[in-house]
Amino acid sequence: MTVTVFEHDHLLSERAKARSFSHFSQGPTDGAPEGFKPHPKPLALHWGMPNPGFFPIDSIDVNLVDYPFQKSLSLPTTNASVESLIPQGKSTGRSVTIAKKEDDADIIDISRGLQYSEVEGLPQLRQFARDFIKRTHAPAYSDWDVIITTGAGDGLNKSADLILDPEDVILIEEFTFSPFLSNVKANGGIAVPLKLNLDAESGPLGLDIDYLQNLLENWSELKPGLKKPKAIYTIPTGQNPTGVTQPVELRRKVYDLAVKHDFIILEDDPYGYLALPKYSKPEGLLRLGQFLEIDEYLESHLTPSYLTLDTTGRVVRIETFSKLFAPGLRLGFIVAQKRAIDVIGKYAALVTRSPSGTSQLIVQNVIQKKFGGVDGWIEWILKMRVTYAHRRDVLLSQFYESDAYKKGYLDVIDPSAGMFASVIIKFPEGTTDADAKTKLLNWKFVAFGVGVVPGANMAVDKDFSAERSNFYRITFAPANDDEELTEAGQRFVGAVEEFFEKGLKF
Ligand SMILES: Cc1ncc(COP(=O)(O)O)c(C=O)c1O
Structure with a gap:
């Protein structure tokens, strides 16, 4: 495991690096007089936080399903087989109650979740995000962290701010999640398209690595007057719009180019966990072989993130709960080197403040209480995967x-x-x-x-x-x-x- 010192400040925008943040109600931090001793039990007359007794909500009951479409009127044939796969006695019940005060440190209670909270996200959900990434796409270095966002769209906006000053260049797959182009433009950045191959007969589908390599090696002749790119924006798995997934060997080549030509990899991956088997003619009921064990899924089906190759702390990964939980939550997270997370946090303090406490409370508590943590959450993803495959x-x-x-x-x-x-x-x-x-x-x-x-x-x-x-x-x-x-x-x-x-x- 490589421990990196973040050496990419030159790839961050001047605007983002210049931000600082301090809250007006923070107590004095410097110039403590001789003999000063902090009080063991200070009382708060400084924070403008309403006491939770003022909240009209006392508890929340969340009623859940065991698998997608369980309650739907037109139950797809596919789920009949999923139901038979729920191990006896394993279901943790269909209802999760969230109380005003809870003792379990992993649970976000009402008094915490509905209160003002950390710009980086509530500690419990942040910890879940770290644990989830360690289990699914462990980065190849140690000093990384996460920040909770209000979804991938927000993650993209914050990443564009992190990197782009006016006239800075970012490489983008020629067909892409086009709203990101507005983020690039808003920061004065310049988007340069990268060729994709969509014709199976003329080579591997997706990102044309030869085109990328040639572009980078001959940048000044091919793109006269443009600065060398600071980043590549890629949707590497189940790409939007093409659906193509970059194989690991291709990711390694792109990563090596990023090191050689010194740019950041902005990896947007809302779809990667929905790893699908090859098409096969539907037969009504799902074949049991499609329902994977977690370890088999992680080892042989989930395509590893660029994070797993990242020995130099140059990957910024954007995650979202939109496709796996629900888009209306407006919840996601970014994984990156700690320095980048810190810089993003200062922008979050300016634009979004903390993500919705209600959404964080629902996601964290459902994952903990209903699914039992990271592995249970992956099992839910596997049920979604089977349904999507069908x-x-x-x-x-x-x-x-x-x-x-x-x-x-x-x-x-x-x-x-x-x-x-x-x-x-x-x-x-x-x-x-x-x-x-x-x-x-x-x-x-x-x-x-x-x-x-x-x-x-x-x-x-x-x-x-x-x-x-x-x-x-x-x-x-x-x-x-x-x-x-x-x-x-x-x-x-x-x-x-x-x-x-x-x-x-x-
Ligand atoms: C590639 C890609 N990135 C980001 C988003 C935005 O997702 P979110 O709902 O988390 O903002 C989408 C949504 O469709 C997407 O396809």
Whole structure:
């Protein structure tokens, strides 16, 4: 294990480094007079915190399910098999009560959770985040820490502030979670797109490592006038929008380039824990083999984070509870070198203060009381994973079995993680206006009653990506049941087939 001294201050923004924070109600800290002794039991007349007796809430009962869709009216067939997998006597009950005062140090009680609290997050949830990361993606160095955020969107905003001064450059996968581009812009940063390969026949899918390497080695000729990049922003697992996952060998190459060319890796990973098996035709009930043991999942299915390669403290990892617990909580966390966490904390004190205590209280206490801590939480993730895998299979089966696929009008990128897949439209050779055709086809999807995201909508630079924008992002996350997924898939392929049969016309 490498112990790093943070040597990357030159990669942090001047604005972020310059911030300091002190609270007006802090007592005197310097110039203690001779003979001063602190009082053993000081009383507070300084903090403006209402006594918890003023809170109208005395306790909260949280009613829970044992697996996704347990209470849904249209129970997908998939869950029948999940139910039979809950070991007898292991379920900890379906209700968690949170009292005003609790003795258990891991529990956030009402008097603490509904009070003003630490900007970095409540200590119990922060500790859970550290323990979870140690179990899933232990960093390769020791002086890292976490800060709780109000979700990955907030984590991204705070990371952009951490790194970017005006004219600073950040490398971004050419199709990406486009709201981040606004964070880059707000800080005056410059986003430079990185080529992705979405054609399985012309090489490994996803980030084109040769393109990246060549760009970095020949930066001043290829990007005259631009500063060398301070960071790369990547969604390495179940990428949004493409669904592609970077293999570990590729991550190692990117990490080596980051060390060689001295930049930060900003890893945004909302989907990575939903590691999916390869597509297989859905058979109604799930095969038991898909329901993994925790150790098997961690060792052979979960793709390791860049943190696990990080011997120099240059990875900033953004996590969120949005996809695994619920988006409305607005809760997530950042993992990074302690110095970076400290600098982010000063910005948090300015923009968000502490994340919602109610959300922290619900997440922490449900994880502790219902799931029993880190491993129980991973078991919940495994149940989600099985359900997502089934949904993916149901949706993709409509594509693979369609005439449009058999006739070569489309191809599908089968995701190995997350909730997105890409459908590539294979325009006939010589099609010169693929961009216009992709737009026109989108009208066809609307007419057929199916919503999709054109790849171009998520491009860093539409011109740069014009040749590779012939795809749509689809997701199996929001549908209510298998029937809806099946119908949506059929509408999609129906629209493509009609479009092609009419000579690429509406
Ligand atoms: C890649 C990526 N990053 C960040 C976010 C924002 O997530 P959150 O809800 O945690 O703000 C999303 C949400 O869809 C996402 O896809």
